[in-house]
Amino acid sequence: MARRRLVQRLQSIASIGFNEGRIGFITICLKDKNINLDYCRTYLVVDERQTKILEVAELVSKSEGKILFISRLHPDLIREKIIGEIAEAIWLSERPNERSIPPQQLGKLLQRISIFVKKEKPAIVFLDGLEYLSLFNDFSRLQMFVEQLNDIIMESRAILLIAVDPRLFDQRSLAKLRRFAEIVS
Incomplete structure (x- = not known):
């Protein structure tokens, strides 16, 4: 009964739903x-520009989920571009700041994401900056990072959306990323 009221309350642009057999x-x-x-799923948002991931984030922000947005854009710019609630924004940057993480420190990024998805329920994580991370990490390390992140997402019952510009990765690398993620286009 409570689930039905929740679904009815959110039946606008973004909503949360529950079906038999689905979490x-x-x-x-x-x-x-x-x-x-x-x-518990990971999605690749395939887009040559940043517009689609921002549009999806804005729509999702109207649901009851708590959003963590990780990007090359400064957190203040993210909050300007997305009309809606963002619980936390992390800046992928080499500039020292409490809201930033250097791109070489994938372990630190995993730790921050893990803490967020365990604390905030339901959690939705947006990762916009995979190509930037690939400049500082070889692809096998980056793939291992994404697979570890996928495990964290499944374990914590969160959602992960990763922005991918198909022009910046070769077909083999894209195929490896698609192995464990669904495509949103």
């Missing part, structure tokens, strides 16, 4: 198409 999901309407984002 839960968020439904967003993206370009006249409803997309279900299941908890």
Whole structure:
């Protein structure tokens, strides 16, 4: 009964739903198409520009999920671009700051994400900056990072959305990323 009231309350642009056999999901309407984002899943948001990941983040921010947005953009710019609630924003930068993490420190980034998804329920993590991380880490290390991140997401019943510009990765690298993630296009 409580689930039904929650679903009815959120039946606008973004909503949370529950079906038999599914842990839960968020439904967003993206370009006249409803997309279900299941908890415990990783998604690749394929886009040559940053517009789609920001659009998805804005739609998801209208749900009851807590958002962690990781990007090359400064956290203040992220908050300007996304109309909605963002619980935390992390800046991928070499500049020392309490809101930033250097791109070489993938372990520190994993730790911050892990703490967030364990503390905030339901948690939705956006990673915009995979290509920037690839400049400082070889692809095998980056792939291992994404796979560890996927494990954290499944274990904590969160959602992970990773922005990917297909022009910046070769087909083999994209295929490796697609192995464990669904495509949002």
